[in-house]
Amino acid sequence: xxxxxxxxxxxxxxxxxxxxxxxxxxxxxxxxxxxxxxxxxxxxxxxxxxxxxxxxxxxxxxxxxxxxxxxxxxxxxxxxxxxxxxxxxxxxxxxxxxxxxxxxxxxxxxxxxxxxxxxxxxxxxxxxxxxxxxxxxxxxxxxxxxxxxxxxxxxxxxxxxxxxxxxxxxxxxxxxxxxxxxxxxxxxxxxxxxxxxxxxxxxxxxxxxxxxxxxxxxxxxxxxxxxxxxxxxxxxxxxxxxxxxxxxxxxxxxxxxxxxxxxxxxxxxxxxxxxxxxxxxxxxxxxxxx
DNA sequence: GAAGCGTGGAT
DNA sequence: TATCCAAGCTT
Numbered sequence: 001x002x003x004x005x006x007x008x009x010x011x012x013x014x015x016x017x018x019x020x021x022x023x024x025x026x027x028x029x030x031x032x033x034x035x036x037x038x039x040x041x042x043x044x045x046x047x048x049x050x051x052x053x054x055x056x057x058x059x060x061x062x063x064x065x066x067x068x069x070x071x072x073x074x075x076x077x078x079x080x081x082x083x084x085x086x087x088x089x090x091x092x093x094x095x096x097x098x099x100x101x102x103x104x105x106x107x108x109x110x111x112x113x114x115x116x117x118x119x120x121x122x123x124x125x126x127x128x129x130x131x132x133x134x135x136x137x138x139x140x141x142x143x144x145x146x147x148x149x150x151x152x153x154x155x156x157x158x159x160x161x162x163x164x165x166x167x168x169x170x171x172x173x174x175x176x177x178x179x180x181x182x183x184x185x186x187x188x189x190x191x192x193x194x195x196x197x198x199x200x201x202x203x204x205x206x207x208x209x210x211x212x213x214x215x216x217x218x219x220x221x222x223x224x225x226x227x228x229x230x231x232x233x234x235x236x237x238x239x240x241x242x243x244x245x246x247x248x249x250x251x252x253x254x255x256x257x258x259x260x261x262x263x264x265x266x267x268x269x270x271x272x273x274x275x276x277x278x279x280x281x282x283x284x285x286x287x288x289x290x
Numbered sequence: 291g292a293a294g295c296g297t298g299g300a301t
Numbered sequence: 302t303a304t305c306c307a308a309g310c311t312t
Binding site: 034035036037038039040041042043045046079080082083086113114115116117118119122134136137138139156183186187191192193222223227 | 303304305306307308309310311
């Protein structure tokens with residue numbers, strides 16, 4: 001098995017993008033917020049929202065002091081608004097359980113709302129410099145191609161962490177760069193649709209390239225159709241409530257033109273169950289409680 | 291493990 | 302135009 005670390009680390013030193021969360025002294029809270037926003041949302045869309053968020057709430061305590069509605073409203077059109085709710089809850093938990101300091105320990109990070117295997121290790125590694133495997137979709141794609149000779153990675157699995165751990169250099173700082181470099185290669189060179197193998201620093205040892213770029217199939221889960229989905233109605237409803245905030249709206253004013261009223265009611269109920277909407281006496285609003 | 295969960299740009 | 306894709310998490 002080729003050692004990918006030396007060429008990837010060297011490539012990263014020369015080719016890493018300058019991103020806000022990579023600036024020296026950006027801080028663990030900034031890294032944490034950036035990772036929440038980057039969960040399934042592209043870098044280019046995140047950057048302006050991240051800067052606005054951190055200007056408004058420079059610390060977890062500042063966010064925790066406001067109602068969840070403020071977080072959901074500030075989240076705007078980033079998508080997956082449950083993340084805004086979870087980030088707010090995490091800020092409350094950090095304030096109550098950790099004295100307002102973002103924890104460094106992976107298990108403590110994992111215990112926070114909205115933080116899973118990826119985000120916990122990303123914070124521990126990129127904010128604190130500790131040695132852990134950080135595995136996102138970019139990493140999984142790079143390893144699937146370079147080491148397994150596959151065109152696309154399989155669905156996420158627990159074994160991914162051990163696989164990446166085995167590739168990390170011993171030193172903490174080099175391991176952190178290796179994690180970042182593998183993600184960066186997947187994000188900018190070894191991309192999903194049209195990889196740029198001519199500029200790839202590990203093309204010479206890539207198993208997929210050596211095999212002639214075979215179509216090995218794609219076991220990734222397909223996204224469900226969005227048009228006409230519950231997700232789309234939820235988006236319509238929540239956008240209306242954001243635009244009206246802080247004023248409430250009558251439930252009858254939420255997606256009134258949606259062709260399927262049963263589906264619309266189901267979507268509203270699910271938003272309420274998620275805690276993204278509060279409803280009472282025929283009125284609906286962003287969540288003020290907790 | 292599989293399903294559900296937004297939004298918008300690229301192809 | 303339709304599909305793909307994006308630094309995932311919770312249930």
